[in-house]
Each structure stands twice: as C-alpha cells, then as structure tokens.
Amino acid sequence: MEPIKMVNPPCCACREGEKHQASPSAQSKKVVLALVALAAWIVLYRQLLPFSRFFTYEILGLAKDSHLGASIEFFLYDTPKVLMLLTLVVYGVGIIRTFFTPEKTRAILAGRRESVGNVLAALLGI
Numbered sequence: 001m002e003p004i005k006m007v008n009p010p011c012c013a014c015r016e017g018e019k020h021q022a023s024p025s026a027q028s029k030k031v032v033l034a035l036v037a038l039a040a041w042i043v044l045y046r047q048l049l050p051f052s053r054f055f056t057y058e059i060l061g062l063a064k065d066s067h068l069g070a071s072i073e074f075f076l077y078d079t080p081k082v083l084m085l086l087t088l089v090v091y092g093v094g095i096i097r098t099f100f101t102p103e104k105t106r107a108i109l110a111g112r113r114e115s116v117g118n119v120l121a122a123l124l125g126i
Contacts, residue, residue: 045084052076100124 052073056062062069100108105124109117 041084041088045081048077048081048084096124 055076056069056073057064060069060072062072105121108124109120112120
C-alpha cells in the first residue's frame with residue numbers, strides 16, 4: 001500500500017511547479033505590521049511597572065511597605081515581563097532562522113574553533 005502524497009495546489013498567480021513568492025507590496029505590509037507590533041510591544045512593556053503599582057496599591061489598597069503588597073507588585077510586573085521578553089526572543093530567533101538554513105549554518109560553523117563556534121551558534125539561535 002502506497003502512502004498518500006499531499007500536494008499543495010498552486011495559487012492562481014503561480015504556474016504549476018513554481019514556488020510561490022509574496023509580492024513586494026505584501027512583504028512591505030508584513031514589515032509595517034511587524035514594526036507596528038513592535039511599537040505596541042514597547043508601549044505595553046513600558047506600562048507594566050506603573051500598572052502593577054497602580055493595581056496593587058490603588059485598586060487592591062495594599063500598603064506600600066507590606067510584604068504582601070511588594071510580592072503582588074513583583075508578580076504583576078515580572079510575570080508579564082518575562083512572558084513578553086520570551087515572546088520577543090522566540091520571534092526574533094524565528095526570523096533569524098528563516099535567513100540561515102541548516103546548510104548555511106553548518107557552512108558558517110565549519111572549521112571554526114570550538115569557542116568561536118559556540119559563540120556563533122548562540123548568536124544564530126542554535
């Protein structure tokens with residue numbers, strides 16, 4: 001019994017056997033969208049500390065010098081911060097990996113000393 005082969009049908013603009021490439025306007029829209037998302041990320045990131053302080057001390061009414069208030073402020077500030085930074089790093093590494101295929105990465109790292117290879121591998125997100 002032969003396995004079933006999944007074939008992606010060509011889009012309307014591509015002929016049979018051609019790879020689909022996004023038009024320059026579609027690529028520029030993606031870049032603009034990424035920049036807008038980055039700007040929104042920065043604005044949200046900068047508002048984490050004021051929000052955590054406002055929520056902890058104004059909304060919940062906890063004392064500023066109490067351990068409970070400090071721990072809730074820390075939790076409300078650091079948990080979203082860590083998740084946002086992790087998301088940014090994962091997204092950034094994903095973009096880097098689209099430019100560096102495994103073959104390119106092997107070619108870059110081949111013949112290097114171990115210490116230099118480790119630094120380059122860390123920079124490439126491997």
